[in-house]
Amino acid sequence: MSVHRPTSIAAALDALAAAPEALVLAGGTDVMVGVNEGHRRPTDVVTLTGVEELRRTRVERVDGHDVLVVGAGVTYTALAAPDVAGRVPALAIAARTVGSPQIRNAGTIGGNLGTASPAGDTLPVLHALDARVEIVGPTGSRVLPVREFVTGPKRTALAPGELIAAVHIPVLRGPQDYLKVGVRNAMVIAVASVALVVDLDRRELAVGLGAVGPVPLNAPDACRWLAHRLHWDDDAVRLTDPGDAARFGTLVAEASRPIDDHRGRAEYRRHAVGVLAARALRRATS
Amino acid sequence: MSEQVVNEQYVLQVNGEAREVHDAWVGESLLYVLRERLGLPAAKGGCEQGECGSCSVLVDGALVCACLVLAAAVTDTEIVTLEGLQPDERGALSIVQQAFVEEGAVQCGFCTPGLVMAVEDLLARDAAPEDLTVREAVSGNLCRCTGYGRVLAAIDRAVGATKEAAR
Numbered sequence: 001m002s003v004h005r006p007t008s009i010a011a012a013l014d015a016l017a018a019a020p021e022a023l024v025l026a027g028g029t030d031v032m033v034g035v036n037e038g039h040r041r042p043t044d045v046v047t048l049t050g051v052e053e054l055r056r057t058r059v060e061r062v063d064g065h066d067v068l069v070v071g072a073g074v075t076y077t078a079l080a081a082p083d084v085a086g087r088v089p090a091l092a093i094a095a096r097t098v099g100s101p102q103i104r105n106a107g108t109i110g111g112n113l114g115t116a117s118p119a120g121d122t123l124p125v126l127h128a129l130d131a132r133v134e135i136v137g138p139t140g141s142r143v144l145p146v147r148e149f150v151t152g153p154k155r156t157a158l159a160p161g162e163l164i165a166a167v168h169i170p171v172l173r174g175p176q177d178y179l180k181v182g183v184r185n186a187m188v189i190a191v192a193s194v195a196l197v198v199d200l201d202r203r204e205l206a207v208g209l210g211a212v213g214p215v216p217l218n219a220p221d222a223c224r225w226l227a228h229r230l231h232w233d234d235d236a237v238r239l240t241d242p243g244d245a246a247r248f249g250t251l252v253a254e255a256s257r258p259i260d261d262h263r264g265r266a267e268y269r270r271h272a273v274g275v276l277a278a279r280a281l282r283r284a285t286s
Numbered sequence: 287m288s289e290q291v292v293n294e295q296y297v298l299q300v301n302g303e304a305r306e307v308h309d310a311w312v313g314e315s316l317l318y319v320l321r322e323r324l325g326l327p328a329a330k331g332g333c334e335q336g337e338c339g340s341c342s343v344l345v346d347g348a349l350v351c352a353c354l355v356l357a358a359a360v361t362d363t364e365i366v367t368l369e370g371l372q373p374d375e376r377g378a379l380s381i382v383q384q385a386f387v388e389e390g391a392v393q394c395g396f397c398t399p400g401l402v403m404a405v406e407d408l409l410a411r412d413a414a415p416e417d418l419t420v421r422e423a424v425s426g427n428l429c430r431c432t433g434y435g436r437v438l439a440a441i442d443r444a445v446g447a448t449k450e451a452a453r
Binding site: 002003005025027028029032033035036037040041042043044045047049050077099100101102103105106185186187 | 312313315334335336337339342348349350351353354355356358359360361362404407422423425426427
């Protein structure tokens with residue numbers, strides 16, 4: 001029975017190789033609930049909070065475009081700060097909707113990915129932006145699109161002995177939003193959520209839908225249909241027909257695959273995700 | 287790179303003191319260790335899932351729920367609990383505590399230590415917070431008595447008293 005507290009990624013991988021069944025702990029906001037309730041009874045734990053290199057963000061230039069590289073150990077509080085908010089606004093907005101200040105000070109983007117809850121708040125944003133997940137393991141590193149990384153409810157493509165190192169997020173020019181429905185504004189797990197991102201340079205837009213499917217979903221058909229009907233300027237995008245917002249909402253709702261559970265019914269979720277998509281579009285185009 | 291492996295015995299830095307923890311199970315939360323092993327009962331166990339904020343403490347200066355912190359994983363951090371806030375040994379109250387008393391912001395008292403920690407953390411970062419900032423700062427602290435009006439009045443008073451003290 002031991003807790004390993006590595007201070008580097010290499011040491012973390014060594015610790016995990018030595019104890020393959022160890023529980024990997026990031027911010028603890030999901031894992032410790034299970035431990036407190038007795039659902040998890042860890043013998044070995046590898047805690048990542050001492051790994052400084054996981055807590056950094058940087059901007060890389062890839063093929064003439066900026067990419068924000070966010071370390072897996074970056075907290076929601078740090079994601080909501082100006083250096084992220086100025087580059088990936090939807091991620092900062094989503095981070096600010098997570099739990100409470102106490103939760104945002106502890107929980108991390110890597111933990112959100114590793115837990116892979118259908119309601120995870122950063123996931124719709126990362127899906128909309130087609131972000132890449134950088135994974136490190138005993139044999140080196142690999143990069144997976146987030147849409148392939150999350151394979152099911154609370155399931156990921158992470159293999160034993162591997163860790164999430166960072167998330168690579170394209171920096172786009174254009175409005176972004178994240179909207180979420182729950183029983184109150186704070187401390188709420190999404191019943192339905194929508195991330196909307198607009199790319200003014202490519203004249204495209206994308207959505208990520210949370211808590212309305214086994215994994216976060218995109219609605220590519222709805223987005224392609226809409227992109228052709230929008231009026232694109234160099235620095236703004238407008239609706240040509242105000243009725244298109246509601247039509248877009250309907251198409252997004254049709255792309256959702258919600259289920260009934262203790263937080264909401266499928267019918268309600270499908271309706272809510274359409275309302276949120278239409279609202280996000282109106283905000284982005286006004 | 288150094289790696290620390292902690293077993294059933296470890297040392298936590300709590301309120302400026304090194305405190306030894308013996309015969310602990312590796313899965314114990316910081317909340318459990320503070321209350322049951324170190325005799326520091328200010329942090330309260332309400333929900334043990336991060337919903338209620340009654341166990342709020344500072345770990346390396348960040349306000350967190352002690353119930354969601356694995357105690358054996360924070361051996362090299364500075365932990366501050368409500369007991370560590372007292373400005374002197376005679377048991378004088380902090381500005382925030384005094385404001386809670388004066389506004390009657392304490393009913394059953396269960397949420398009070400967590401709320402005081404949240405407000406101390408807020409005022410350390412922002413001495414003149416706007417109303418929305420105040421509400422967001424205490425949004426993770428539930429009061430079972432629903433006495434939020436007086437809590438907000440106490441925070442107002444604490445903001446004023448902090449400004450006065452800074453003059």
